[in-house]
Amino acid sequence: MPEPVGITSLPDQRYKIVSKEGATFTIMVAGESGLGKTTFINTLFQTSLKPHQDPTERHNKFQSAQETVEIGIVRAILEEKNFKIRLNIIDTPGFGNNVNNNDSWTPIIDFIDDQHESYMKQERQPLRTNKKDLRVHACLYFIRPTGHSLKPLDIEIMQRLSTRVNLIPVIAKADTLSPAELDTFKTRIREIIEAQDINIYTPPLELDDPASAEHAKQLIESMPFAIIGAEEEIEISPGKFSRGRKYPWGVVEVENDEHCDFKKLRSLLLRTNMLDLVLSTNEIHFENFRSTKLGADEEENEDELKEELTNEKGEVVKKPSITKKPRRLHNPKFKEEEDQLKKFFTEQVKAEEQRFRQWETNIINERNRLNQDLEEMQLKLKNLEEQIKKLQLAKR
Known part of the structure; x- marks a missing residue:
């Protein structure tokens, strides 16, 4: 054998x-x-x-x-x-x-x-x-x-x-x-x-x-x-x-x-x-x-190539592109979190705007106070200058 x-x-x-x-x-x-x-x-x-x-x-x-x-x-x-x-x-x-x-x-x-x-x-x-x-x-x-x-x-x-x-x-x-x-x-x-x-x-x-x-x-x-x-x-x-x-x-x-x-x-x-x-x-x-997956990619590529077509008169006609449905990568919990974040963001913006308005009011008040002090100082300076002039005329 x-x-x-x-x-x-x-x-x-x-x-x-x-x-x-x-x-x-x-x-x-x-x-x-x-x-x-x-x-x-x-x-x-x-x-x-x-x-x-x-x-x-x-x-x-x-x-x-x-x-x-x-x-x-x-x-x-x-x-x-x-x-x-x-x-x-x-x-x-x-x-x-x-x-x-x-x-x-x-x-x-x-x-x-x-x-x-x-x-x-x-x-x-x-x-x-x-x-x-x-x-x-x-x-x-x-x-x-x-x-x-x-x-x-x-x-x-x-x-x-x-x-x-x-x-x-x-x-x-x-x-x-x-x-x-x-x-x-x-x-x-x-x-x-x-x-x-x-x-x-x-x-x-x-x-x-x-x-x-x-x-x-x-x-x-x-x-x-x-x-x-x-x-x-x-x-x-x-x-x-x-x-x-x-x-x-x-x-x-x-x-x-x-x-x-x-x-x-x-x-x-x-x-x-x-x-x-x-x-x-x-x-x-x-x-x-x-x-x-590959079939869907092929169809998408063909749609992109055939986006511009020529009619019987020889005119170029644009074909509306087929948009692929986006895949859902979320669940209802994410919607709840998104609403909470939007609410938190809105509250933060309101708080910042209120703080900014208060800060602006404080600046305006401080500017008015400083302007008033400046006017008082200018008035005092003017009075002093007049007194100096009177003293000089008295000496002559």
């Missing part, structure tokens, strides 16, 4: 390259405050990646009628069996906490688009060795466990996110619902997602691998994932500890499939579909943004 050529060693070579370079993975967590996003992230990676915010600061922060949605980034390097992964956690505190939540999703959408645009600009540079990639590979949207239905705000933001990122819906704090309520809630969410045409991430089915296909099918059937987060380990039996929560009626285990879908979600994110999340972000979402 002839000796093999050796092309089968390519996967081993590729494995060595990937093991040496490591990988970059970015997860975004979005949803209303108080749904356990920080706890879930720390539970997922079994380490305190993101510190918990002080409850007093959190409550003081949202006293305003409208609060800006902030974007928080946590970076970490995790290593397991000599393989390093550069992890980026994108948190969106403040979302859904406003009295008026119109356009509250704008900072989140803008952040995702900005990362695509930044990566596209780096691709155009002559040197591309030190590219910084902060594109979101998976977005976990946390749903409040109401047991009824999705809020209009949830539907709106999920529709916008699903066209830009791999969206994975998650039911937070699933231990607050009974199994029957949870199944009903999941069914309603699936129906709304289908009716509203929301594209959520679906693991690919590999038909040539029955075990992998069966696992992917289980993941698809479990969506939206019902999860429970817990950072502390509790004793579930003598000498056996597990992450979970202890209640008077019993113990809820995080890694128990009968209690929640945490293990399935972790498998989707880290063990079986991480590469597919990265590739789909690059090949689908980034390419869609890139083609849309």
Whole structure:
């Protein structure tokens, strides 16, 4: 039998390259405050990646009628069996906490688009060795466990996110619902997602691998994932500890499939579909943004070139230029701050004008006083001169 050529060693070579370079993975967590996003992230990676915010600061922060949605980034390097992964956690505190939540999703959408645009600009540079990639590979949207239905705000933001990122819906704090309520809630969410045409991430089915296909099918059937987060380990039996929560009626285990879908979600994110999340972000979402962006730039350039046209009589006619709709880089909170600044500026101007008028009045009064003193001195001088003249005439 002839000796093999050796092309089968390519996967081993590729494995060595990937093991040496490591990988970059970015997860975004979005949803209303108080749904356990920080706890879930720390539970997922079994380490305190993101510190918990002080409850007093959190409550003081949202006293305003409208609060800006902030974007928080946590970076970490995790290593397991000599393989390093550069992890980026994108948190969106403040979302859904406003009295008026119109356009509250704008900072989140803008952040995702900005990362695509930044990566596209780096691709155009002559040197591309030190590219910084902060594109979101998976977005976990946390749903409040109401047991009824999705809020209009949830539907709106999920529709916008699903066209830009791999969206994975998650039911937070699933231990607050009974199994029957949870199944009903999941069914309603699936129906709304289908009716509203929301594209959520679906693991690919590999038909040539029955075990992998069966696992992917289980993941698809479990969506939206019902999860429970817990950072502390509790004793579930003598000498056996597990992450979970202890209640008077019993113990809820995080890694128990009968209690929640945490293990399935972790498998989707880290063990079986991480590469597919990265590739789909690059090949689908980034390419869609890139083609849309470059197509819009091309149309804009063509409009500028065709701005001057010639009619049938040979006369040059200027075509009205098409103005591109400016992108909104603000939310209602900025309008409130702008009004406050305008009010403060107006008050400062009035105060300065009043101070200037007082200063002008004081100067006029001082000038009048000095003029009066000058007249008195001139009168005294004139009297003295007359007295001198009288004395000189008397001596003669």
